[in-house]
Amino acid sequence: MTRAQAIGTAAARLAGTSGTPRLDAELLMAHALGIGREALLLGRMGDPVPAGYEALVERRLAHEPLAYITGMRAFWTIELAVSPAVLIPRPDSETLIEAAVAHFGVRGPRTVLDLGTGSGALLLAALDQWPEATGVGVDRSEDALAVAAGNAERLGLSGRARFRRGDWAEGIAARFDLILCNPPYIETMAALPRDVAEHEPAGALFAGADGLDEYRRLAPEIGRLIETGGIACIEIGANQADAVVALIEEQGLSTEVRQDLAKRDRCIVARR
Incomplete structure (x- = not known):
């Protein structure tokens, strides 16, 4: 069987x-x-199939996410290594970077805080966007922090990115120009695709019966963390805007x- 037939x-x-x-x-x-898709499509599609291909297809048939099989995921302007220790970055989350670009423009923020950094996607995308910025990524998972630190190193951003273990903003006293956060926001009993439910880390997905538990914890912290003229960009589920807006505006933002x-x-997008 040729590569074209196998595909x-x-x-x-x-x-x-x-x-x-x-x-x-x-x-x-x-x-x-071990090549890019473009090289494959422009290359020798009539050549024999590599020995490991069938095993990869079987993994995908078992609903293992493609990003975990290949170990990589594109996000914004960067390519990230991912593993089952971290949530797979999604295009939806690029909305947070777009909001930050709309606010800061080319001048950018000087300092960035990424709460629940996971793979480091949001923080590293921001640092790649604004070469003068520095930032901190926080996560409760040591395994996730190892993935994020590895991504920073591979992207040449380790000199501008620091990672620390923590429970949201606990122990952080500084203010930041830009705060990024993609917290868990799925209802505990929500039905999810097998790719997600069986493979992605539950701690990065679920947040109580209504999916709002982590927003309730975050809302009182956001105001004290935003520098004058700065913003916080917080991801939400598609039906959570009214509830999360209420929680944040109760804090005077x-x-x-x-x-x-x-x-x-x-x-x-929250402002002081």
Whole structure:
């Protein structure tokens, strides 16, 4: 079987597992060959299939996320290493960076705080966007912090990014120009796709019966952390804007709701 035939067969098999079966099949083939997808498609599609390809397809058929199989995920302008220790960065979360760009423009923030940093996606995207900025990423998971630190090192950003273990802003007294946060916001009993429910870290997903537990903890902290002229960009679930806005405005902050590319409420921008 040629690579082209194997990709076609895999795509048909993956149709019941993935919303993008052909793309998944191509990316798995590229990963098995140790090359990019573009090189695969422009290369020798009539060549033999690498020995490890079938095992990769079987993993995807078992609903293991593609990002965990390949170990990489693109986000904003950077490419991140990911593992089951961290939530897979999603395009929806880029709404927070877009909101920050709209506020700061090219001058950028000087200091950035990423609460619940996970893979480091938000912090490192911000530092890549603004070369003069420095930042701190906080997470409760040592494994997640190791992934984030590794990403900073690989991207050449370790000199401007620090990571520390912590419970949200506990022990942080400084103020920051930009605060980024993608907290858990899924209801405990929510039905999730198998890719998510069986593979991604529950601690980064679930936040009580109504999905608001972590916002209740975060809201009283946000105001004291924002530097004058700064903002906090906080990710929310698509139906949580009213509830989260109320929690934040109770703390005397003003808010703005920004939508993602699918026109769903996705980010609360908070100001002092």
